[in-house]
Amino acid sequence: MFKIVQAAFIAHGIKRFAIEAPRIARKHKPGQFVILRLYEQGERIPLTIERSEPERGIIHIVVQSAGKTTHLLNSFETGDRILDVVGPLGKPSEIANFGTVVVMGGGVGTAMAYPTAAALKKAGNRVISIVGARNKDLVILEHEMAAVSDTLLLTTDDGSYADKGFVTDKLRQLIDNGTRIDLVLAVGPIPMMKAVADVTRKERIRTIVSLNPIMIDGTGMCGGCRVLIDSKSEFACVDGPEFDAHRVNFEVLVQRNAMYREAERKSMEEFRREVDSKLTSVRQELDQLSATSGGQR
Incomplete structure (x- = not known):
């Protein structure tokens, strides 16, 4: 389990998290990412490390509410824990004095x-x-x-x-x-x-x-993050995530990223219904408590 030591919204629907992950913080280099899983049956999502603090054992990530998992993650607060944080993954950015x-x-x-x-x-x-x-x-x-x-x-x-x-x-x-x-x-x-x-x-x-295509395991085994570079298939999780833009087949990338759009839409609708149902239940409970309290007075 990985503890969230700080969580705050920095823009509308965009939240920054500081997470205790000492090993990742020590090894992280710019351009690398982590894969998170919030709970046992949860999906795995890739998120780039915004920055790390090796001396504190902290990594920072920024999350925008988009689908079910990111909406759920952005409901987490300081002190909450995330089941899995795996990384750092991917090749680091090439850093040199280019000009x-x-x-x-x-x-x-x-x-x-x-x-x-x-x-x-x-x-x-x-x-x-x-x-x-x-x-x-x-x-x-x-x-x-x-x-x-x-x-x-x-x-x-x-x-x-x-x-x-x-x-x-x-x-x-x-x-x-x-x-x-x-x-x-x-x-x-x-x-x-x-x-x-x-x-x-x-x-x-x-x-x-x-590139941030569909990604599951982060090791190249699942093939979900396959991208077409010129005419060759490569994997964003191990060969990237950074690629020569002029060699990327963006049309294929768009098509692959849309593969699960309908499933994501249905998952998000179900999530909203669950949240609405829980909110209704909480409101009813509060109304009952209020009525009981009023009767006692």
């Missing part, structure tokens, strides 16, 4: 990009970070990203905060303004990463994306 690196985070992908941005900055790179979100309420880690970047550019889809537009708009502006870019790292929704790859392919800028 000028653009680090791009879309939505909760910013939490995945942050540790690599910090390591790249420490390695002597000029780091330009571009952070995007759908709206103001979903912007995360703004100050943390600013602290590890020479320049931080922010966008929101609806213009409710910072500049209206997409992260690719800012990338295009940098290129059009003559900024020499030696490497791009993009982490976020699949359409965002594909759009980044489309921009940089034309400019022949080396681009890395971090």
Whole structure:
């Protein structure tokens, strides 16, 4: 069992957890992830480590409520325990002094990009970070990203905060303004990463994306996280999660990620019904207690 030592929402539906995991904290490197299982019959979900504190034996993860398991996890509080936390998994990010690196985070992908941005900055790179979100309420880690970047550019889809537009708009502006870019790292929704790859392919800028496909065991045995790189199948859990964006077959990735969408939808509906039923039961119990208390007075 792994104890949650701190839990707090940092944006709408997005929660940061600090979890006691000494071995993982000691061995973690930027770009790696863990697989969590909340209870015995629960599903396994991959989550990138935002940062680790080896001296305290703590890892930090950021979770956005999306499906049943993430909604359930985000109901956990300080002091609660998670059944399994396995990791660190995956290959670490390649860290070297490349020159000028653009680090791009879309939505909760910013939490995945942050540790690599910090390591790249420490390695002597000029780091330009571009952070995007759908709206103001979903912007995360703004100050943390600013602290590890020479320049931080922010966008929101609806213009409710910072500049209206997409992260690719800012990338295009940098290129059009003559900024020499030696490497791009993009982490976020699949359409965002594909759009980044489309921009940089034309400019022949080396681009890395971090993929988070369906994943179960994290060791390459199940094959659930299979991705097509050029014409070769590779596994995101052991060969990645980072790949050359210009070699990723994004169409196949989208198709595979949609395989269990209907099952996920039904699971979420069932979860909501269970929650509603429990809330109704609690309300009825409270009403009865209130009535009893009122009668005694």
